[in-house]
Structure formats: structure tokens, C-alpha cells
Amino acid sequence: MGASKINIHTKNHNKIAKIAKVFAHPARVAILYYISKKESCICNDIVDEIGLSQATISQHLQVIKNAGLLKGQFKGKRLCYCIDIKKLNEFQDVMNRYFIKTQVNSC
Amino acid sequence: MGASKINIHTKNHNKIAKIAKVFAHPARVAILYYISKKESCICNDIVDEIGLSQATISQHLQVIKNAGLLKGQFKGKRLCYCIDIKKLNEFQDVMNRYFIKTQVNSC
DNA sequence: ACACATTATCGTAATATTGCAATATTATAT
């Protein structure tokens, strides 16, 4: 065994876990933060900033992108990523609803 | 190599990743939800409820406990876990602060 | 102290994630 048994859990719980996974690595946390700080963002800049190889950064960007958190456009020669605020807010809502629900019967 | 390079990131970003990791597995999401629903919680009940082995549930509980989210007491013969609301709220705040910060320059 | 029930830990196997070098792809500008 060893693989996650995602099929035994509810849709909502799997969704929460999926969202949390995006933020479960400091590199991705840092990348998202960096993108949010720059008006137009370029991958090579991130490589310099974060201190991981271009390949690794690109991989992390894919994870973030697959979660639907990024919109990308080419601006001149370079790729400009920006954070999809709608998706980010949705993520925040999902997490907060879970946090609030989980507060019942706490101590 | 393959191991996470946590040393190259900021303290705050590592903290966020650590918190998110707790919720990054559906079993842990489900366990926390279950504990919050029951007034007094017993591990064996969780095993029946979630559908994973006792050893696996115990492992997940350790992860949640190590994050500081659980308080445990013995009630009669059985261990009663409850969610530490203070810690949970702290986690929620950390995540929300990050969400809010990350909304700058989004699109 | 002893039996019983519950929870934790150990050992092991399978899968997933992380990271990088090398290579391929893509887009822009000339």
C-alpha cells in the first residue's frame, strides 16, 4: 500500500486537502507571495529570488497553475503570471468554512 | 536531490507550509471534522468512521497533535481528543493573513 | 498484580514529492 486512499473520503474533504496541498510547500508559498508583490512577474526572476533551479520553479508553477490559481499571458518576450483573485478567494472561503465548522465542540 | 530545501525560505513561509500540510491529506481533514462533531472522541470510533487501519489513524493523529491542534485527556477507559480552538484560530489567522497579502496585484 | 481494551510504535512496502541537469519547446524580434 502506501498511496493515499482518496476514494474513501468525501468530495469536500478531498477538495480541502487538494487546496491545502498547494500551500503545503514553502517554495509555492514564496512563489505566490512573490507574484503578488510584482506587478508583472517573470519566471527567471523567481528563480533568482527563491534560490531553486529553473526546472524546479517551473514544476512548482505547474502545481499552482493546475490548481487554477494562475493566469498567464505573454507580455513581450516574457511570461507574465498573475494570481486569479476569484480562485484565491474561493480557496480562502473553502478553508474558512472548514475552519469555522471545525470550531464546534473544540476546547 | 529530492528533499525539501526548507532552509532557503522565510520563517513565515515555512510556518504557512507547515500549517497547510496538516490539512493537505483528506484523512486528516476528515479526522478533524469528525472530532469536532463528537463531544467526546475515541480513536477506535474514528477507525470505523474513516475506513483506515488503527495504525494509520494513530499516525495521522500524531501529525495533527504535533501541529498542536489537539488536546487529549483520558475519560474512563478511552482517550478523548478535542480540538484546541486557540491553535485552530491561530492557524486560520495565519492562512487568512497570507490570503489577504496574496490578493495584491492579482487579476 | 492481572486481564482487558485502547492507543502508540516499529518494520516494511508502495507511492508521492522534491530537486536538478539536460533537453525540448515556445514566443519574440530581427
Add this chain to the structure above:
DNA sequence: ATATAATATTGCAATATTACGATAATGTGT
């Protein structure tokens, strides 16, 4: 069309996570 720069993908190695059976440890009640 070609050269150039930026980004994505591939292949591989190392580490981490997930899961479970077996066993150990812990606490309760008699």
C-alpha cells in the same frame, strides 16, 4: 526563416508520505 531568450518537459536520484500488520505500551477496573 533564424537566432535568441524564456519557459516547459524529461529522466533520474533522493527523500517524504501513506498505509498496514504485528507488537509494544498504556491506562482502567477488578
